[in-house]
Amino acid sequence: MRLFIVGGTGFIGSHLIPRLLQDGHTVRVLIRSPHKASHLPKGTATVLGDPSVPGPWQEEVRQAEAIINLAGFNIFARWTSKNKRLILESRIHSTRNIVEAITADSVPAQTLINASAVGYYGFDDGTDKTEDAPAGDDFLARVCVEWEKEAFKACHKGTRVITARIGIVLGNDGGALTQMLPAFRLGVAGRLGHGRQWFPWIHIDDLVAIFPFCLDHPEIAGAINCGAPRPVRNLEFTKTLGRLLHRPTILPVPAWAVRLVLGELGAVVLEGPCMVPAVLQKHGFPFRYPELEPALRELLRP
Numbered sequence: 175m176r177l178f179i180v181g182g183t184g185f186i187g188s189h190l191i192p193r194l195l196q197d198g199h200t201v202r203v204l205i206r207s208p209h210k211a212s213h214l215p216k217g218t219a220t221v222l223g224d225p226s227v228p229g230p231w232q233e234e235v236r237q238a239e240a241i242i243n244l245a246g247f248n249i250f251a252r253w254t255s256k257n258k259r260l261i262l263e264s265r266i267h268s269t270r271n272i273v274e275a276i277t278a279d280s281v282p283a284q285t286l287i288n289a290s291a292v293g294y295y296g297f298d299d300g301t302d303k304t305e306d307a308p309a310g311d312d313f314l315a316r317v318c319v320e321w322e323k324e325a326f327k328a329c330h331k332g333t334r335v336i337t338a339r340i341g342i343v344l345g346n347d348g349g350a351l352t353q354m355l356p357a358f359r360l361g362v363a364g365r366l367g368h369g370r371q372w373f374p375w376i377h378i379d380d381l382v383a384i385f386p387f388c389l390d391h392p393e394i395a396g397a398i399n400c401g402a403p404r405p406v407r408n409l410e411f412t413k414t415l416g417r418l419l420h421r422p423t424i425l426p427v428p429a430w431a432v433r434l435v436l437g438e439l440g441a442v443v444l445e446g447p448c449m450v451p452a453v454l455q456k457h458g459f460p461f462r463y464p465e466l467e468p469a470l471r472e473l474l475r476p
Contacts (some may be wrong), residue, residue, distance in 0.1 A: 175389060176200045178238035180225045180268060181245030181289070183210050185348030186340075190242070190382040191218055197386050202238070204231055225268035232275035240285040240389055243272055243325075249293075249314065250353075253438040262317050269324040276331045285392075287385060288325035290337040292374045292401065294318035297445035304452040305339075305397045314442060322397065334395050336388055341401030341449055345378035346473045354415070361421045367429035367444045369409030374401040374449040377463035377473070387459055399451040403464045408446070414467050418474055 182191055182203040192215050194201050202219040205211060211220045223231030225245050235241055245268040247260040269288055276284060295303040296310010309319045322337045329335050343349040357363040381400055388394050406414075416423035433440035451459070463469035 176237065176239045177202070178221075178234045178241045179203045180241070180243045180272060182242070183213060184244065185345065186244055186343065186378070186381065188213070188348070189345065189378050190244075190385060191215055193382045194386060199386075202234055204234070225271060226264060227267070228271055228274070232271065235272055235275035236277060238284070240287065241272055242385060243269060243286070243288045245269075246289065246321075249291075249442075250439070252436065253313065258313060262320065265317065265321045266324055269321060273324060273328045273331075276328050276333055284328075284332075285334045285336070285389065286325060286328050287336045287338060287388060288322070290318050290322050290325075290339045290397070292339055292341045292399075292447065292449045293442065294322070294339050294397075295447040295449060297441065298372055298447045301448070303399070303447045303449045305399055310447075312441065313438065334392065336395060337397045338384065338400045339397055339449070340381065341374035341376045341399070341405075343378055343381055344375055344469060344473060349378065350375075351470075351473060355419075358415055358419050358421055358423070362425055363412065363416065363421070364423050364425040364427060365409045365412045366427050366432055367408075369407060369412065369426070371408050371444055372405050372446045372448040373408050373411045374405040374446060375411070375466065375469075376401045377469040380461050380463055383462070384454065384459065387454075387457075391457055394453065394457055396453075398453045399449050400454075401449045401451055402466070402469070403451055403455060403461055404466070405448050405450070406466050408443075411466065415470055418467070418470055 177199050195217050202221055204223055205220050206224055221231050221234050223229045247264040249261055251257050293314035294309055296312050296315040309315050325337055326335050344351045384400055412423045429444055
């Protein structure tokens with residue numbers, strides 16, 4: 175299958191592209207500058223362009239059988255007015271430009287897999303968040319709603335659209351785990367706030383396997399929750415990681431300190447929802463790492 179990937183040079187893309195090439199797909203990746211090409215695996219074709227603005231790169235959208243959009247400004251930066259604008263606009267503009275490039279004479283039966291996030295559901299309200307749960311009303315939830323709304327406009331052009339609501343991705347070369355490990359290894363880590371908030375995690379290998387699985391299952395469309403089938407609470411995650419590293423986890427971080435450091439973003443890590451991958455389970459997706467401890471053991475191997 176001929177694939178076009180936007181936002182493919184980040185942490186998720188660096189794992190996804192080798193998997194897609196291994197599966198025999200033809201992969202073209204949009205890059206903002208030529209030096210990015212050196213970081214991509216052999217066999218990857220590149221296209222120069224900026225997804226936030228229209229340009230010749232949009233012709234690749236029309237020729238692709240499937241488009242995967244992972245573009246977006248990192249949310250893990252203090253939410254100043256400027257950064258909030260970048261978080262929203264980077265997602266809306268890239269998605270809008272992709273959808274606008276899809277035309278009636280595009281490759282038939284196109285698929286658009288557009289990233290979204292667990293933040294769609296807002297904060298924990300005591301209920302499991304399957305794909306039919308309503309959206310939250312905080313900043314990140316509103317971003318996800320607008321982001322997905324742009325993607326679903328492609329449905330009117332005959333495109334199959336999937337919005338991948340991605341949880342907290344665990345890997346050993348990027349993502350949340352690498353940011354946490356220094357404190358845990360020093361023995362100065364602990365639960366965040368009360369620790370009862372949910373931690374909707376997913377192993378990077380399972381996440382990248384979801385994309386080809388969806389490409390191979392044309393009956394899947396709409397929102398899908400990309401998280402492990404057994405989310406855990408922050409306290410359980412903290413204790414499990416500390417035990418595997420043989421380090422104490424007795425220094426809790428008070429909620430006020432989290433909010434002081436992270437500002438508005440602090441609420442995201444203090445009040446996470448319980449996201450359940452109901453659609454993937456219904457269609458028989460084979461999670462390699464449904465449980466947290468085996469996932470962490472694999473990622474912490476020397």
